[in-house]
Amino acid sequence: MEKTLGIGVHAKKRGWLWILALVVVVVGGFMVLRSYAKKRALAALPVYQTTEVVRGDLSVTVTATGTLEGLNTVEVGAEVSGRVTEVLVDYNDHVKAGQLLAVIDPEQSQATADEAAANVAAADASIAQAKATVDEAKATLARVEAGAAHGLVSPQDLDTARATAARAKATYASAIAQSTVARANQKSAKSKLGKTKILAPVDGMVLSRLIEPGQTVTAGFTTPVLFKLTEDLRKMSLEVYVDEADVGRVKEGLDASFTVDAYLGKTFESKVTQIHNEPKTDSNVVSYEAILTAQNDDLLLRPGMTATATIVAEKKTNALIVPNTALRFTPPVTKTGFGPPGVVAPAPDGPQVFVLEDGKPKAVSVKTGATDGTSTEIIGGDLDVGAAVIVDVTEPTK
Numbered sequence: 001m002e003k004t005l006g007i008g009v010h011a012k013k014r015g016w017l018w019i020l021a022l023v024v025v026v027v028g029g030f031m032v033l034r035s036y037a038k039k040r041a042l043a044a045l046p047v048y049q050t051t052e053v054v055r056g057d058l059s060v061t062v063t064a065t066g067t068l069e070g071l072n073t074v075e076v077g078a079e080v081s082g083r084v085t086e087v088l089v090d091y092n093d094h095v096k097a098g099q100l101l102a103v104i105d106p107e108q109s110q111a112t113a114d115e116a117a118a119n120v121a122a123a124d125a126s127i128a129q130a131k132a133t134v135d136e137a138k139a140t141l142a143r144v145e146a147g148a149a150h151g152l153v154s155p156q157d158l159d160t161a162r163a164t165a166a167r168a169k170a171t172y173a174s175a176i177a178q179s180t181v182a183r184a185n186q187k188s189a190k191s192k193l194g195k196t197k198i199l200a201p202v203d204g205m206v207l208s209r210l211i212e213p214g215q216t217v218t219a220g221f222t223t224p225v226l227f228k229l230t231e232d233l234r235k236m237s238l239e240v241y242v243d244e245a246d247v248g249r250v251k252e253g254l255d256a257s258f259t260v261d262a263y264l265g266k267t268f269e270s271k272v273t274q275i276h277n278e279p280k281t282d283s284n285v286v287s288y289e290a291i292l293t294a295q296n297d298d299l300l301l302r303p304g305m306t307a308t309a310t311i312v313a314e315k316k317t318n319a320l321i322v323p324n325t326a327l328r329f330t331p332p333v334t335k336t337g338f339g340p341p342g343v344v345a346p347a348p349d350g351p352q353v354f355v356l357e358d359g360k361p362k363a364v365s366v367k368t369g370a371t372d373g374t375s376t377e378i379i380g381g382d383l384d385v386g387a388a389v390i391v392d393v394t395e396p397t398k
Helices: 004-041 107-149 157-196 322-326
Strands: 047-053 053-078 082-087 100-104 197-199 206-211 225-245 257-261 268-282 285-295 306-323 353-355 360-371 373-383 388-394
Touching: 004 082, 047 353, 053 206, 053 268, 082 285, 082 360, 100 107, 100 225, 197 306, 225 306, 257 285, 268 306, 285 306, 306 322, 322 353, 322 360, 322 373, 322 388, 353 388
Parallel strands: none
Antiparallel strands: 047 388, 053 225, 053 306, 082 100, 100 197, 206 225, 225 285, 257 268, 257 306, 268 285, 306 373, 353 360, 360 373
16 A cells, blocks of 8 residues: 555656646747747847047038149240350259340341441431531521512522421431431340340249250240249149139138149148139039149149149037938838837938937937038037937848
């Protein structure tokens, strides 16, 4: 009887153990399935990337390209024709105003000047001769008039004397006029003779020399260029063309900087000095020329270099700044039944950013200010420093 009872007790314990094990398996399986379902639901939700709103400095810039030139570059030409006999300077030579650069054969110009001088001398002699004739005619007229007063000279002789005096005066006046013409021709001849010497008009450096000894230059409708001088390469001008969409923000006196391909990574400071009003149209694109100046104390920059300028049109200090990606962001539509689909509030009109609230994107209306193309100033709206704005989202994998 005792053995029978013992067998029954053990069998009952084993039954409970089996039931307990079954319960554990069922509960464990349910928890595993629930965890798996939760993971799948979370995996089906988008993952938002955020960045903090900060305060900082922001610069609005305008970019333009152009060419460097020496300040006050002058082209020296020839105003007379002839053969070049001497060239006295070369590339990169420093010259002073009035310095002799080259000589054009003066033989023909000298002959013209000599002829003009001779014509002046002849004109002066004609004046002297005409003056003597006038004096003689005046004396004769005085005697004839005295004789006519006493009835000793006929009226016909009186008229003749008066006409002779008048002709003498006219000849004298004509001689004076001819002398004036001769002196003008002499002045022109001397000027042309002087122009056979090519002189430097300014202090500066020879950028280019376009002639050689023995070469013949012809001064016709256009003046042949012999040299190109620049006053000072330590000061350069940068001529850039600003797009019509940006020209309204560019003003004289604005700070700027530029780079050239010859010195990668180096930035040169400059300043806007002029904005031209004449438009330039190229492929239906309208632009306006702006002149920038720059110091070139180290003589690193050379005329003709292509430069990319950045003009600072506006500066903002201690501004509330968000990245432009936050302003462009739009949350996706969640199709899964798990997690928080949609957004907390509908999107407002005008500029907006999104922040996370209880894991869901919430639209915040803002008022924007200046932008540099990467970040934008926030000048109004319910947004503070440190707020995490959404800039991107990772879509769930299918």
